Amino acid sequence: MEATTSNGKFKVIGTRPIRHDGIDKVIGRAKYGADYAFPGMLFGKVLRSPHAHARIKSIKTDKALKLPGVKAVVTAADLPEAANRLEQAGEMAINPHYLSMNILARDKVLYDGHAIAAVAATSPHIAEEALKLIEVDYEVLEPAMTVDAAMKPGAPILLPDLRNREEGDKQTNVAQHYQFKRGDVEAGFRAADYVVEREFNTAMVHQGYIEPHNAVGIYNADGQATIYCSTQGAFDVRSLSAQVLGVPVGKIKVVPAEIGGGFGGKTTIYLEPLSVLLSKKTGHPVKLVMTRSEVLRASGPTSGSKIKVKMGATRDGKIVAAQVWMAYEAGAFPGSPVGAGAMTILAPYTIENLQIDAYDVVVNRPKTAAYRAPGASNAAMASETVIDELAEKCGIDPLDLRIQNGVKEGSPQVVGPPFRRIGFIETCEAIKNSDHYKSPLSGPYRGRGVASGFWFNAGMQSSATVNIHTDGTASVVTGSPDIGGSRASMAMITAEVLGLPVTDVRPLVADTDSIGHTDVTGGSRVTFATGMAVYEAAQDAARQLRERAAKVWEVKPEDVELHDGVLSLKEKAEGKAPMTIKEMATKLARTGGPIIGRASVNARGVGPAFATTCVDVEVDPDTGKVQILRCTIAQDVGKAIHPSYVEGQMQGGTAQGIGWGLNEEYFYDQKGILRNTGLLDYRMPTCLDLPLIETILVEVPNPGHPLGVRGVGEVSIVPPPAALANAIYRAVGVRMTETPMSPPRLLKAILKKRAAEETQSAAAD
Amino acid sequence: MHAFNYESPSTLADALKLMKAHGEKARPLCGGTDLLIQMRAGVRQPEFVVDIKKIKELRELKFSARAGLRLGAAVSCIDIAENEEMRRNYPGLTEAAHLIGSLQIQNRASVGGNLCNGSPAADSTPALIALKARARIAGPRGEREVPVEEFVVSPGRTVLKPGELLVQLLIPAPAPHSSDAYLRFIPRNEMDIAVVGVGASVTLDGDKVKAARIGLGAVAATPLFAQKASESLAGKKLDDAALETAARLASEASSPIDDMRGTAEYRRHVTGVLTRRVLTIAAERARKR
Structure with a gap:
């Protein structure tokens, strides 16, 4: 495929137009999930477990039902028994049994906040009062809160039916063991001059989207249901809800609302099937909106983990062997991103001898959901600090060590065929040549660290239509909820192909009945895959425009060309003057009717992404507090369609990675109850905690995409925790092996080092 | 949120009447920045909310x-x-x-x-x-x-x-050559709650401390007056040794707990660090008065 451009240069792509959905969002007119209201609408609330692990002996709802204003109560008894096996739901393989048990607990509650029942009432306050009248009799069980606790012999078992291949018929909390091997690890370590071995513990963290989960369900007497909700994937909400409710997919329509952040956490379902169930029982639309506390207790987080990394290098800096053991908290049901962690942890380097063992472990915490490059940031915290230590031992600049061992076109991947053209080394070189890296950093307790990261990116299915209106403007319709400025990018691609001003193209996100199947907005796939569908749909519209012009001029379509929005004959002819699309649009009715360009793709040719981040910190040695002085990220973005939104993705991911590294953590007490259920004590960085994050766009076009696009949304979150740890080391001389590197943890390490030095100097005296 | 009645009296007498009439069921409301959050979370469920902002x-x-x-x-x-x-x-x-x-x-x-x-x-x-x-x-x-x-x-x-x-x-009116300062430790730079908070006032007499008072926050079940630490400074020059003693006594006066905001050990250490810093600032200010 060749890009249609004027003189091989882009006119629209690479510019920075104002987003089409900007005004509505700025003035507050845009409709988010919680903004929907319908006549007769009821309000739902969810009863949640106060225990980390307990058997449900009975649930009594009669008192709640008697409260005036309460219209219905649902429990797991209202859900069909779902199949206990992996099933395809859209592109995701899910186990409907576990998904259903997470929507409403069946026999056991498995984490603090686990949903047990839902109430619909005439006001949210009555619904809340009704929750207090539901009587649940629990037999409290011992929880397993960490991978260590869940993996040890005799650990409390969460899911009695869970088995893995290695342990046969034994009950277990280990859902999966993945192993990846290459070469001969032991021989590799024997060849190493330096070996570094470290153990890491990283805390569970939340995506931190500001908009809580929400859903309005409307069940019609004819058996059709409509769900309005804030989601990254309307088609996924439809297929997952259909699984849980035991109805065919076609019985549900999902209308995606504007979305106030998702970062992966809005790719699954929580309230959606409850809204339909309650609507079915009451005959009214039912709206449910989570509180912040519910969001933190029961949605989204990504895994805490324990990771051991051993890496060896020769004196001249060649990494010769690596061995990794990693166990991720899946939450209450199988499915942590440990597989992705295993496949990303060593991905930036060519290492001949490696072995990676990865374990997916269920623990009494909320079921984890995707979070921006799932599983990669905590993995990189481990590997990228060990790399830093190796560079120090070898006496090589940490960027040079990365460049020396870095993957390039033709290098092997941990899994899959060799890399095609990629830009990892270019990101290291971009940092090396940056003003930031070249500027000296001086002053006490200050340090600079670098780290790199990898993310696969995804392809999958997308659909698009491009409609030519009667005035020659166009609309582009996709099924990809816009979480990162994708509407603007889709309009820009359409405008580029048709030669229209970008303001003449209106981008729309459609519901599940109004566009072909489109997979989730995730995996950094929208600009890549939906962009590919849009590119092809616009080409289809352009082809039809040429055909119509050929009809008007009574020539063959191949004699007509479209450039910069003007249709003309390749060879000029008398009385057949060029026509703008606008002029052609007035003739559509007479030449065959409206033009709809359309395309659907199951996108191949995904181009993976790499990023390298450099950060300067200053540590308060008496309190352990870290201030970030400067931060720069260089990322291979393929081709930036709208550079501002690409920069925004890079800055956003970096900010989240910094929060992960410094202060964010799920804090459970001894009984397994989450203590920090608000944003005061779940500490995401505020704008006052971050410098302006500098961005360097490295554009190594993806050969698998007509416009060179690579996914850009995720990889930026991968390097920051490790880059911070490396910077802290240079500032105060301690190697941190835990996240968050919060003031208490860092101070403890500093005081320990100080005490050791004092003992040493006392011994020397 | 639980339903409640709202009153906004304009005189102290009316407010006291309402408070007396409703006793334990009443809760005064000023800005509501704590009360409303507690009511939403069900921590406090007053039947009567008495707005005192108009008095x-x-x-x-x-x-x-x-x-x-x-x-x-x-x-x-x-x-x-x-x-x-x-x-x-x-x-x-x-x-x-x-x-x-x-x-x-x-x-x-x-x-x-x-x-x-x-x-x-x-x-x-x-x-x-x-x-x-x-x-x-x-x-x-x-x-x-x-x-x-x-x-x-x-x-x-x-x-x-x-x-x-x-x-x-x-x-009280500030004594001659006196001033005060407050420092808190938070993991972020804003929008956070004190992990340790230390307030100090210092009155100088020439190059010596005439009197000092140190208040501690977030390091015990209630805010504390660190009496021994405060009294240790009287009549002393505010040098390293005096600061060190006051910091140690302030740390000893604290009785913090482990929670999600910090460990007890951490809070005790930072109490000393902030005591030193806040005394230094207060004394600097006092010198200028």
């Missing part, structure tokens, strides 16, 4: 060089932070009021409310303790005064009995 005595901010400060319980943090006399005479209390929440919160919240909420981590309370503030309380049996360090009795509970209201905070 003259509670809105008063009056300073005189002789009598000191009368600070109405409903004066907003921002009115304190933007008051030139407050900044000059009580810089520590002013900076504490200016640290509570965001600007939006400071427009609603009051120092009186910060105290009545009874949180051990309240930012303005250690600053008030350092200034030797007294709480003027009115109730069914008339008025009484309580030293601020005795006001909070346990987390979320104060000396206020059913029917009583905090009317004003009474703060």
Whole structure:
């Protein structure tokens, strides 16, 4: 495929137009999930477990039902028994049994906040009062809160039916063991001059989207249901809800609302099937909106983990062997991103001898959901600090060590065929040549660290239509909820192909009945895959425009060309003057009717992404507090369609990675109850905690995409925790092996080092 | 949220009548920055909410060089932070009021409310303790005064009995060559709650400390007056040894817990660190007066 451009240069792509959905969002007119209201609408609330692990002996709802204003109560008894096996739901393989048990607990509650029942009432306050009248009799069980606790012999078992291949018929909390091997690890370590071995513990963290989960369900007497909700994937909400409710997919329509952040956490379902169930029982639309506390207790987080990394290098800096053991908290049901962690942890380097063992472990915490490059940031915290230590031992600049061992076109991947053209080394070189890296950093307790990261990116299915209106403007319709400025990018691609001003193209996100199947907005796939569908749909519209012009001029379509929005004959002819699309649009009715360009793709040719981040910190040695002085990220973005939104993705991911590294953590007490259920004590960085994050766009076009696009949304979150740890080391001389590197943890390490030095100097005296 | 009745009396007498009539079922409301959150979370469920923002005595901010400060319980943090006399005479209390929440919160919240909420981590309370503030309380049996360090009795509970209201905070006029300061430790740079808070006032006599008061926050079940640490400074030069002693005594006075905001060990250490720093700042300010 060749890009249609004027003189091989882009006119629209690479510019920075104002987003089409900007005004509505700025003035507050845009409709988010919680903004929907319908006549007769009821309000739902969810009863949640106060225990980390307990058997449900009975649930009594009669008192709640008697409260005036309460219209219905649902429990797991209202859900069909779902199949206990992996099933395809859209592109995701899910186990409907576990998904259903997470929507409403069946026999056991498995984490603090686990949903047990839902109430619909005439006001949210009555619904809340009704929750207090539901009587649940629990037999409290011992929880397993960490991978260590869940993996040890005799650990409390969460899911009695869970088995893995290695342990046969034994009950277990280990859902999966993945192993990846290459070469001969032991021989590799024997060849190493330096070996570094470290153990890491990283805390569970939340995506931190500001908009809580929400859903309005409307069940019609004819058996059709409509769900309005804030989601990254309307088609996924439809297929997952259909699984849980035991109805065919076609019985549900999902209308995606504007979305106030998702970062992966809005790719699954929580309230959606409850809204339909309650609507079915009451005959009214039912709206449910989570509180912040519910969001933190029961949605989204990504895994805490324990990771051991051993890496060896020769004196001249060649990494010769690596061995990794990693166990991720899946939450209450199988499915942590440990597989992705295993496949990303060593991905930036060519290492001949490696072995990676990865374990997916269920623990009494909320079921984890995707979070921006799932599983990669905590993995990189481990590997990228060990790399830093190796560079120090070898006496090589940490960027040079990365460049020396870095993957390039033709290098092997941990899994899959060799890399095609990629830009990892270019990101290291971009940092090396940056003003930031070249500027000296001086002053006490200050340090600079670098780290790199990898993310696969995804392809999958997308659909698009491009409609030519009667005035020659166009609309582009996709099924990809816009979480990162994708509407603007889709309009820009359409405008580029048709030669229209970008303001003449209106981008729309459609519901599940109004566009072909489109997979989730995730995996950094929208600009890549939906962009590919849009590119092809616009080409289809352009082809039809040429055909119509050929009809008007009574020539063959191949004699007509479209450039910069003007249709003309390749060879000029008398009385057949060029026509703008606008002029052609007035003739559509007479030449065959409206033009709809359309395309659907199951996108191949995904181009993976790499990023390298450099950060300067200053540590308060008496309190352990870290201030970030400067931060720069260089990322291979393929081709930036709208550079501002690409920069925004890079800055956003970096900010989240910094929060992960410094202060964010799920804090459970001894009984397994989450203590920090608000944003005061779940500490995401505020704008006052971050410098302006500098961005360097490295554009190594993806050969698998007509416009060179690579996914850009995720990889930026991968390097920051490790880059911070490396910077802290240079500032105060301690190697941190835990996240968050919060003031208490860092101070403890500093005081320990100080005490050791004092003992040493006392011994020397 | 539980249903409740809302009243907004315009005189202290009316407010006291309402408070008396509803007793334990009533809760005064100023900015609501703590109360509304607690009501939403179901932590407090008052049947009657009595808005005290319209009462003259509670809105008063009056300073005189002789009598000191009368600070109405409903004066907003921002009115304190933007008051030139407050900044000059009580810089520590002013900076504490200016640290509570965001600007939006400071427009609603009051120092009186910060105290009545009874949180051990309240930012303005250690600053008030350092200034030797007294709480003027009115109730069914008339008025009484309580030293601020005795006001909070346990987390979320104060000396206020059913029917009583905090009317004003009474703060002595600053002595010659004295000033105050407040520092808190938070993991972030803003929008956070104190992991440790230390307020100090220092009065100098030449190059020596004549008197000092140190208030501690977030390191015990209630805000504390660190008496031994304070008294250790009297008659001493504020050198490294004196600072070290005061810091150690302040750490020893704390009895923190482990929680999600920090470990006990961490809080004890940082109490010492902040005590040193805040005394140094207060003394610097005092030298200029």
